[in-house]
Amino acid sequence: DAGITQSPRHKVTETGTPVTLRCHQTENHRYMYWYRQDPGHGLRLIHYSYGVKDTDKGEVSDGYSVSRSKTEDFLLTLESATSSQTSVYFCAISGAGGLGFSYEQYFGPGTRLTVT
Amino acid sequence: EDKVVQSPLSLVVHEGDTVTLNCSYEVTNFRSLLWYKQEKKAPTFLFMLTSSGIEKKSGRLSSILDKKELSSILNITATQTGDSAIYLCAVGGATNKLIFGTGTLLAVQP
Numbered sequence: 001d002a003g004i005t006q007s008p009r010h011k012v013t014e015t016g017t018p019v020t021l022r023c024h025q026t027e028n029h030r031y032m033y034w035y036r037q038d039p040g041h042g043l044r045l046i047h048y049s050y051g052v053k054d055t056d057k058g059e060v061s062d063g064y065s066v067s068r069s070k071t072e073d074f075l076l077t078l079e080s081a082t083s084s085q086t087s088v089y090f091c092a093i094s095g096a097g098g099l100g101f102s103y104e105q106y107f108g109p110g111t112r113l114t115v116t
Numbered sequence: 117e118d119k120v121v122q123s124p125l126s127l128v129v130h131e132g133d134t135v136t137l138n139c140s141y142e143v144t145n146f147r148s149l150l151w152y153k154q155e156k157k158a159p160t161f162l163f164m165l166t167s168s169g170i171e172k173k174s175g176r177l178s179s180i181l182d183k184k185e186l187s188s189i190l191n192i193t194a195t196q197t198g199d200s201a202i203y204l205c206a207v208g209g210a211t212n213k214l215i216f217g218t219g220t221l222l223a224v225q226p
Contacts, residue, residue, distance in 0.1 A: 042204065105206075
């Protein structure tokens, strides 16, 4: 399995509180992605990164921000959590090492977030 | 707008049956189509199909890309209960991103 970990794995938080999810990789891949998965919607891209300090928005980026200060870490922040952000969040990395790119993506174990 | 559609949404079969899952796409500047299997955890990579590799096979699973019809099928022969999962199709196009379908939920009964 690709060396991807996510933390925390489960979190319950209250509406209006800030939440940060962490994705850590040991593969030295350039590209990292954050998705959310909801019933009936499949996997939807929130944000992605194509290098340190280089990020871009996905299709459902409203209410989320990201940061990447090191190759191995990609953080997803919910500035003020809402119930609509209750979901399972997956981090993914592309399949090519170093500066390369591949459409093959490998996923972390996921974080189940509940906003009450 | 780019989109990926999978069918059927769900199906139930018995062990030993053969199943065919479908994926159609409308994606700008198609580059690749990928299949993933998702059990009660993260999606795991199965195949990637491109213009230079339109057919892949691994054990009982095989997949074909039809660029004329803008579609792909995933075949599973001699199904087993361990094949029960959500099967996701994703397409890569002009950007370094994947567009996912909503998946097909396969249940294999003993």
